[in-house]
Amino acid sequence: MGRSPCCAKEGLNRGAWTALEDRDLTEYIKVHGEGRWRNLPQKAGLKRCGKSCRLRWLNYLRPDIKRGNISPDEEELIVKLHKLLGNRWSLIAGRLPGRTDNEIKNYWNTNLSKRIQDQEARSSPSSAGGEEPKSKKAKNVMASPFSHNVIRTKAAKCNKVFINPQLPHKGLFQMDDHRPMDHHQHVDHRPDENGLSSSPSLLETSSSSEFLVDFGMNSDLCLASLLSSKFSSGDHLFSEEMQLQEQYWSGNVGSGEDCVVDDQLQLNTVLNFQSLNYFLDADANQGDWLELAESS
DNA sequence: AAAGCAAACAACCGCAATCTG
DNA sequence: TCAGATTGCGGTTGTTTGCTT
Numbered sequence: 001m002g003r004s005p006c007c008a009k010e011g012l013n014r015g016a017w018t019a020l021e022d023r024d025l026t027e028y029i030k031v032h033g034e035g036r037w038r039n040l041p042q043k044a045g046l047k048r049c050g051k052s053c054r055l056r057w058l059n060y061l062r063p064d065i066k067r068g069n070i071s072p073d074e075e076e077l078i079v080k081l082h083k084l085l086g087n088r089w090s091l092i093a094g095r096l097p098g099r100t101d102n103e104i105k106n107y108w109n110t111n112l113s114k115r116i117q118d119q120e121a122r123s124s125p126s127s128a129g130g131e132e133p134k135s136k137k138a139k140n141v142m143a144s145p146f147s148h149n150v151i152r153t154k155a156a157k158c159n160k161v162f163i164n165p166q167l168p169h170k171g172l173f174q175m176d177d178h179r180p181m182d183h184h185q186h187v188d189h190r191p192d193e194n195g196l197s198s199s200p201s202l203l204e205t206s207s208s209s210e211f212l213v214d215f216g217m218n219s220d221l222c223l224a225s226l227l228s229s230k231f232s233s234g235d236h237l238f239s240e241e242m243q244l245q246e247q248y249w250s251g252n253v254g255s256g257e258d259c260v261v262d263d264q265l266q267l268n269t270v271l272n273f274q275s276l277n278y279f280l281d282a283d284a285n286q287g288d289w290l291e292l293a294e295s296s
Numbered sequence: 297a298a299a300g301c302a303a304a305c306a307a308c309c310g311c312a313a314t315c316t317g
Numbered sequence: 318t319c320a321g322a323t324t325g326c327g328g329t330t331g332t333t334t335g336c337t338t
Contacts, residue, residue: 016306016332038323054324055307090326105327106305 013047017056021046025053026061059100066098070107078104079112 013021028044034057037050046053059065070078074096081092089101089108096104 014308036323049308050323051309051325052307058325059306087327101326102306110304 012049014052017048017060021048022056022061025057029057029061055102059102064098065100067103070099074099075112078108079116082108082112 024044024046025040028040028046032040032043037054040046040050040053041048044053048056060067077095078092081095085091087105089105093099093101093104
């Protein structure tokens with residue numbers, strides 16, 4: 001039978017939330033803050049399970065939520081990010097301020113996936129005869145049409161950060177998205193050994209040439225050497241990205257301190273890699289270092 | 297006006313990752 | 318170090334809404 005569902009307890013409400021429940025939950029969170037979902041319903045006097053409260057708050061009651069009217073710009077961004085990331089709704093939502101993963105997922109399933117599939121069918125005649133999903137179920141499990149290019153980023157924990165104090169910190173970008181630093185997955189990394197050649201480092205010619213990051217637990221790894229070999233020295237995007245990361249890190253951590261690179265930051269890197277027709281293959285097991293691979 | 301159907305979306309579920317004692 | 322608790326994520330389902338016949 002498997003384990004019993006979390007909301008199976010008798011006496012708990014299910015289904016649509018009432019205005020009263022919404023008010024109670026909102027007021028409780030205003031006073032006590034988010035978190036501790038398990039005990040929240042009891043303390044707030046709600047006949048709901050903690051999961052249900054969390055979902056309701058995150059998707060509908062939070063004050064900064066934007067609902068409905070997804071703009072063409074947002075739509076375009078969703079499509080691009082989905083191409084890049086697949087069904088990683090929370091990560092996609094992270095790039096769309098005020099939007100929730102649930103809303104984007106629903107929007108994708110009801111609007112975009114079908115449209116994209118139609119476009120695909122039109123552009124590739126061989127698949128024109130392909131069948132539409134017949135059931136609701138089939139529609140929902142539709143994979144990204146670009147799954148072969150999907151990037152799965154993983155957050156990375158840096159052990160050390162070294163920023164040369166001689167380096168003028170003049171970043172080209174402003175970070176438009178500062179996720180709180182308490183939201184990270186930690187992944188160990190191994191230094192790259194095989195996949196990268198020892199061609200001259202791009203960074204030797206970039207303004208970020210002194211920027212070093214040591215990711216290694218046991219051995220040193222310079223980010224420059226990790227990333228340089230596959231890019232020509234003319235890849236300005238890469239050096240801009242380095243400046244962005246430099247700016248980010250220098251604003252948050254001091255020399256030699258631990259810092260954490262979160263998904264958002266990696267995504268920025270990935271987006272730039274993508275524009276260079278490279279992708280990060282991070283589908284490897286946790287603990288493996290992300291490998292650069294040439295996109296086919 | 298009512299029935300049937302499909303689209304939209306809110307909510308639930310199970311799993312996996314992460315946290316904590 | 319490990320087991321149990323907690324949280325977050327993505328897939329799926331159920332209900333509501335709106336359109337068509």
